Amino acid sequence: MESLVVPQSLSKKEKYEALLLQVASLLKGERDLVANLANLSAALKTSMGFFWVGFYLVRKSLMQKPPGAKSGNSGSDSSHGELVLGPFQGPVACTRIPYGKGVCGTAWARGSALIVPDVEKFSGHIACSSEAKSEIVLPFYLHPELQGHSREIMGVLDVDSDQLNAFDAVDELYLNQILMLLY
Numbered sequence: 548m549e550s551l552v553v554p555q556s557l558s559k560k561e562k563y564e565a566l567l568l569q570v571a572s573l574l575k576g577e578r579d580l581v582a583n584l585a586n587l588s589a590a591l592k593t594s595m596g597f598f599w600v601g602f603y604l605v606r607k608s609l610m611q612k613p614p615g616a617k618s619g620n621s622g623s624d625s626s627h628g629e630l631v632l633g634p635f636q637g638p639v640a641c642t643r644i645p646y647g648k649g650v651c652g653t654a655w656a657r658g659s660a661l662i663v664p665d666v667e668k669f670s671g672h673i674a675c676s677s678e679a680k681s682e683i684v685l686p687f688y689l690h691p692e693l694q695g696h697s698r699e700i701m702g703v704l705d706v707d708s709d710q711l712n713a714f715d716a717v718d719e720l721y722l723n724q725i726l727m728l729l730y
Contacts, residue, residue: 553594563721566594567728574728583729585634591706591725592636598679598709601635603644603651604702630655630703637707641675649673651703654684658700660719664712679707683714687726 551573553565570590574583584602592600607628627646641649647656650669654661663669663682683706689699704726708714 551590551594555596560717560721562595563717563725566590567721567724570725571728580729581634587725587729588634588636591722597637597706599635599637599640599676599705599707601637601640601705602633602702603630603705604633605629605655605700606631627656633702638676638678641673644673650682651684651705654686654703655700658686660685660723662714662719664714666707676707678709680711681708681713682706683718683722685719685722685726687729 551566551569553562553569555562557565570587573586573590577583577586588600588602591597605628608626629646630644630651632640632642644652646652649672650661650663650666651673653671661682661684663672663684666672666674666679666682669682685704686700687702687704689701704722706714706718706722
């Protein structure tokens with residue numbers, strides 16, 4: 548598959564449904580995560596018209612602090628590691644995001660999707676672009692078939708819009724379904 552066809556005249560739900568089938572075909576048989584994340588970023592940006600689409604991947608800290616050691620001045624919990632920029636489509640982006648910081652780090656810490664209608668009103672928002680107005684972030688898992696706390700978050704899908712209130716439950720539902728195609 549060399550191109551995707553998602554008519555812009557469709558409703559948001561219909562666009563996602565058309566995209567879901569095509570992304571399934573696009574990713575089928577490809578086991579390389581970076582290749583799949585790159586194609587998924589491009590598919591979402593071009594088909595849905597998002598301002599920025601990309602992935603941040605969890606990188607564990609290689610230098611764990613000894614028990615009882617004080618944290619540095621960053622105020623973040625470095626024992627979790629950090630999110631590092633992965634494949635994306637759009638303007639240049641923040642390279643590293645600490646655990647629990649910004650929209651991406653908060654969604655990672657909570658282990659659940661986060662929809663932000665107005666990023667200017669999100670306490671601690673990390674502004675990678677002044678053009679981003681609203682955002683949705685969804686974690687994805689190393690082993691999504693496992694239930695409960697045994698699932699390990701591999702990274703987050705970050706989608707930005709240059710419009711306020713661009714994301715809702717429809718986006719969350721279908722983006723989660725698309726993320727499940729990675730496995």
